[in-house]
């Protein structure tokens with residue numbers, strides 16, 4: 435397959451992404467030709483008003499939703515026309531996701547939730563269990579490895595979600611308002627952890643946040659406005 439970009443140059447590249455949703459009388463154009471490129475190990479923040487399409491963009495970049503138009507390239511490979519199952523398999527290894535609302539399975543404990551990420555990528559063995567435990571130690575949950583996720587605080591749940599995002603050692607972490615449900619000091623602690631882990635394991639990070647302090651910690655700051663990316667340095 436011809437490669438659109440040099441593998442070593444961009445981890446992810448999106449060109450002219452367009453996404454519409456049906457409205458009552460007409461369609462709502464959420465993404466209107468978004469161009470975006472991310473280098474290996476790079477951190478980028480995306481801000482924008484509520485409803486500006488930030489979550490839609492992350493969903494499209496991760497292949498959770500399909501763009502109507504445009505092109506999506508992961509690690510030099512054009513995945514725009516991949517089947518949903520092929521995309522899902524590739525995504526499980528390539529991307530770790532942290533959501534605002536944690537999305538832990540309530541019937542599972544912290545360790546099982548982290549292992550769920552490994553299960554989605556295919557296999558759970560002793561080495562995945564060891565890695566999951568090590569990640570839970572790394573996020574500061576040594577005493578809560580087998581706690582039911584329903585008995586964890588919001589900050590602890592998000593720490594589990596960070597560990598889950600890392601379990602398959604993805605090259606890219608996407609975080610969609612990861613501190614949006616947390617109080618200020620807990621939010622800062624979770625953000626410190628996320629930035630540290632991404633940096634020490636040389637992951638690329640795309641952070642959607644409303645917090646200007648958090649945005650300033652990333653190497654590049656972008657804004658989504660009227661369905662396009664602003665502050666784009668070419």
Ligand SMILES: Nc1ncnc2c1ncn2[C@@H]1O[C@H](COP(=O)(O)OP(=O)(O)O)[C@@H](O)[C@H]1O
Nearest residue numbers: 455456464482483484485486487488489490491
């Ligand atoms: N599945 C969907 N169906 C219809 N409209 C949607 C859907 N998802 C998002 N939207 C609309 O797209 C716009 C952008 O939403 P979203 O990406 O969630 O924005 P943000 O994350 O920036 O707050 C909003 O107007 C929202 O109502």
Ligand SMILES: [Mg+2]
Nearest residue numbers: 488489490610
């Ligand atoms: Mg959102």
